[in-house]
Amino acid sequence: MKFYVPPQLKRLAIAFAVFIVLFLVLRKFLVPDSFGQYGHYRGDSLADNALPEIHYAGQQACLDCHQDIEDLKAKDVHARIHCETCHGPGQKHVLSGEASDILKPDSREFCGNCHGKNAAKKPGTIVQVQLSEHNTDKKCIECHNPHQPWEMKE
């Protein structure tokens, strides 16, 4: 039996074919090459995300030059704290070696971020000080060496 295809359907089929070919050609040019390499995303984006420069150099970079401070620290309660916790991002300082490229915070408020009294800090885990009562006229570092808090300066 001869299968009859009406002419309007033939025209529609041609239109469909043209549309699909056009779609595939456009897609070829618009979708980045690495799209679908690992999943439904641009594979090159992984490399993009690994690109930014680091600002924090990491503890090992500090120890490369400042092992003496680390030895000092090791004797007291601040032993486990990494240098950049207080001194801020150090990569610039590592590259330049300039003292001006690293922070030396000395305010009472800065020490208070950790040691200020707060009910949410578990008693016995950290020394807490009521900043409004404890030697209000002095900076913490006038008595305490931040690297060795219990080696009092006076």
Next chain:
Amino acid sequence: MGNEGVKSSRRKFLKSAATASGAILGYSLLKSSQYLVYAAEPEDPNLPWYGIVIDVEKCIGCGACAKACKNENDVPVEPFFFRTWVEQYTVKNDGSVEIQSPNGGIDGFTQTVPDEEIFKSFFVPKMCNHCAKSPCVQVCPVGATYDSPEGIVLVDEKYCIGCRYCVQACPYGCRFIHPVKKVASKCTLCYHRIKKGLAPACMETCPTGARMYGNLRDKNSEIVKFLKEHTTQVLRPNLNTGAKLYYNALSSEVR
């Protein structure tokens, strides 16, 4: 006779439909080309599969993590854009809960509720949960956010159209639209650092070791050991997001 014609054309139609669907199925099975069919590759068992642990008991709310994150990732310093931040929960004796996070905790916390009214109080650091079944990844209409082979949820800044759909979808509020770049931004677990073998900035600077990250696939890793020895919980487990940020000693008040 007319009935015959209908039957035979139906048979023909079914035949051609079966052939077409068989061809499509065969094509997708062959996967000779990923040109038309995208499917996530099976995860590479040789790569690490990162998870995070936050120990609520160890956090002292100093905000070093939030500050380091902003420094490391050039997150706008202007308030209310955070990739990680710290919240203080205060449960009062009358049962009400007060939650505060002044400037994400960067400048530390001041106790606002007097001691005698407090039932309990604690700090909860928050960050991206790097969910294995992330709602934010599922809703992205252009494939600009994705789960990396290492299990880190990342954003493709070149591909993101800034539609904000993912910001709405994240049940943990961990995404924002970067005010300058106008694209979605979030914690990358410092992808650029861990690829160089360095710890994420928040974990590098945490003075008490309240944060930990590691390879969940390595059964001898520190994080797996911690998970074995402690009772940990994820945020909003009912949403089945597959969160990989595990909290130790998490109170039920935390949302």
